[in-house]
Amino acid sequence: MVIVGAGECGIRAALSLRERGHEGSVTLIGAETHLPYERPPLSKDAIAGADEPAPKLIASREMLEERNIVLMSGAEAVALDRQAKSVALSNGAHVPYEKLLLATGAAPRRLPLAEGIEACVYLRTFDDALAIRAHLKRGIRVAVIGGGFIGLELAASARRLGCPVTVVESLPRILARAVPAEIAEAVHAQHVRHAVEIRTGSSIATIEHGPDGVRIGLADGTTVEADLCVIGIGAVPNMSLAEQAALAIENGIAVDAELRTSDPDIFAAGDCCSFVLDLYGGRRVRLEAWRNAQEQGTLAAGNMLGGHEGHTAVPWFWSDQYELGLQIAGLSDEGSQTVRRDTGEGAFILFHLAVDGRLVAASGIGPGNAVARDIRLAEMLIAKRACPPPERLAAPDTKLKALLAA
Amino acid sequence: MAGWIEACGADDVDEEDVIRFDHEGRTFAIYRSPDDEYFATDGLCTHEKIHLADGLVMDDIIECPKHNGRFNYKTGAAKGAPVCVNLKTYPVKVEGGRVMIDVG
Numbered sequence: 001m002v003i004v005g006a007g008e009c010g011i012r013a014a015l016s017l018r019e020r021g022h023e024g025s026v027t028l029i030g031a032e033t034h035l036p037y038e039r040p041p042l043s044k045d046a047i048a049g050a051d052e053p054a055p056k057l058i059a060s061r062e063m064l065e066e067r068n069i070v071l072m073s074g075a076e077a078v079a080l081d082r083q084a085k086s087v088a089l090s091n092g093a094h095v096p097y098e099k100l101l102l103a104t105g106a107a108p109r110r111l112p113l114a115e116g117i118e119a120c121v122y123l124r125t126f127d128d129a130l131a132i133r134a135h136l137k138r139g140i141r142v143a144v145i146g147g148g149f150i151g152l153e154l155a156a157s158a159r160r161l162g163c164p165v166t167v168v169e170s171l172p173r174i175l176a177r178a179v180p181a182e183i184a185e186a187v188h189a190q191h192v193r194h195a196v197e198i199r200t201g202s203s204i205a206t207i208e209h210g211p212d213g214v215r216i217g218l219a220d221g222t223t224v225e226a227d228l229c230v231i232g233i234g235a236v237p238n239m240s241l242a243e244q245a246a247l248a249i250e251n252g253i254a255v256d257a258e259l260r261t262s263d264p265d266i267f268a269a270g271d272c273c274s275f276v277l278d279l280y281g282g283r284r285v286r287l288e289a290w291r292n293a294q295e296q297g298t299l300a301a302g303n304m305l306g307g308h309e310g311h312t313a314v315p316w317f318w319s320d321q322y323e324l325g326l327q328i329a330g331l332s333d334e335g336s337q338t339v340r341r342d343t344g345e346g347a348f349i350l351f352h353l354a355v356d357g358r359l360v361a362a363s364g365i366g367p368g369n370a371v372a373r374d375i376r377l378a379e380m381l382i383a384k385r386a387c388p389p390p391e392r393l394a395a396p397d398t399k400l401k402a403l404l405a406a
Numbered sequence: 407m408a409g410w411i412e413a414c415g416a417d418d419v420d421e422e423d424v425i426r427f428d429h430e431g432r433t434f435a436i437y438r439s440p441d442d443e444y445f446a447t448d449g450l451c452t453h454e455k456i457h458l459a460d461g462l463v464m465d466d467i468i469e470c471p472k473h474n475g476r477f478n479y480k481t482g483a484a485k486g487a488p489v490c491v492n493l494k495t496y497p498v499k500v501e502g503g504r505v506m507i508d509v510g
């Protein structure tokens with residue numbers, strides 16, 4: 001069993017192969033030099049935490065040794081030979097496989113205007129986070145290009161460190177692709193309260209680097225000046241191996257419900273793959289979400305060992321910005337009607353219902369983990385394809401657990 | 407630290423639910439199971455220090471509100487990613503409608 005990519009998904013698959021009793025070899029090939037670690041803290045505590053940042057490891061060296069998982073770190077897989085069933089590495093080695101999992105994740109989408117400018121950086125890896133943290137001293141002016149989750153979390157972390165922050169978003173609002181407008185407004189207002197300047201509807205015309213830092217020229221003729229410019233304009237799946245091996249591609253490495261690619265001996269999972277969600281009428285999606293990477297890694301392991309289990313989990317995502325916690329279950333754009341439930345202290349949840357009354361998503365925001373329990377229960381209602389009465393969803397004294405039992 | 411202390415009233419916790427109890431700088435979670443027994447564990451998740459009392463109780467399981475890590479609150483056993491370190495549990499008894507826990 002060979003796994004390419006030693007991130008969240010790859011390591012979960014490796015651990016799961018052993019948990020499921022697989023006794024043959026397990027080889028994990030990872031381009032990064034660190035042991036597998038969690039990425040979500042990179043925009044949060046790794047930037048603004050009090051402690052000296054260290055990667056939050058998913059598995060220690062001992063855990064890997066105990067389980068006889070061979071980790072080849074600092075090794076990039078550069079070619080895939082499906083006839084010979086072998087993966088070629090950058091160091092010249094060839095690793096034969098019986099079953100292969102591609103868990104290569106995604107890479108930040110690059111901004112052509114920023115190429116070659118040293119003060120324009122991206123955030124995906126622990127080393128990226130370290131480099132950003134090293135720059136962020138009180139008073140350092142930060143520009144964030146892209147009002148998506150990673151950019152906004154980074155903006156919040158930079159504010160905690162006392163840096164002035166400007167966020168530049170080309171669309172009319174932040175988080176346009178990811179969350180409903182009401183939630184985005186709550187996030188926007190929180191950033192404004194923390195003195196972040198948000199420039200929506202602003203496309204970038206020029207980026208120049210001079211003696212006083214970076215000058216970002218906007219289409220309306222104004223400029224934003226910064227010492228550090230962090231670019232968070234989305235991610236693109238890492239699929240060059242799959243492309244070169246002529247596997248089917250469709251907004252990511254295309255897999256079926258069992259996470260198999262167009263080659264039955266090759267699986268793909270996590271941020272790099274697009275898969276079909278039965279729950280939404282077979283809609284093909286690609287998620288960039290931590291729990292999905294875990295679940296798919298575990299599921300792929302079972303199917304690599306001959307299982308035939310389909311992916312049924314409801315998409316789920318969280319983000320932390322300042323003291324606010326946001327959680328989303330399901331795909332909100334599947335809804336045609338929205339019901340709002342206010343749960344106190346400014347926390348609220350939007351339930352998204354389809355035309356036939358089925359609950360298809362829930363998005364919530366509030367202090368700390370105020371919305372967590374309700375979102376989790378909503379997730380279970382979504383999985384059950386329940387049609388809960390809208391007026392009961394809206395009433396904060398209705399226990400969602402009771403609706404689940406109904 | 408003294409052994410048995412009073413944590414809450416038996417009616418303060420709903421069936422299949424959890425509440426938070428703080429005592430001398432420590433924080434605990436007190437559970438009432440669907441079959442009406444009481445249990446106590448450390449109050450913070452072993453993944454990141456998050457209050458489990460905001461989480462969801464389902465049968466024997468407490469699910470962390472932050473990333474859905476799971477523990478069996480009766481034994482403290484870690485039951486699912488991302489948690490891998492078990493949760494400490496404490497003896498519980500109910501006397502005269504009060505829930506007492508032995509904090510050791």
Ligand SMILES: Cc1cc2nc3c(=O)[nH]c(=O)nc-3n(C[C@H](O)[C@H](O)[C@H](O)COP(=O)(O)OP(=O)(O)OC[C@H]3O[C@@H](n4cnc5c(N)ncnc54)[C@H](O)[C@@H]3O)c2cc1C
Binds near residue numbers: 004031039317
């Ligand atoms: C800063 C940041 C914050 C995030 N915050 C959240 C959050 O709050 N909530 C949430 O739900 N999700 C969050 N995410 C998303 C989450 O971390 C990802 O969905 C998850 O890491 C995906 O796991 P993966 O294993 O598919 O990919 P990755 O974690 O990207 O791992 C892929 C690994 O494969 C390696 N690799 C790629 N190609 C090759 C090759 N050819 N050879 C060898 N190795 C290769 C890469 O170097 C990488 O280490 C965040 C992501 C980032 C970057």
Ligand code: FES
Binds near residue numbers: 470471473488
């Ligand atoms: S903090 Fe509990 S699962 Fe992460």
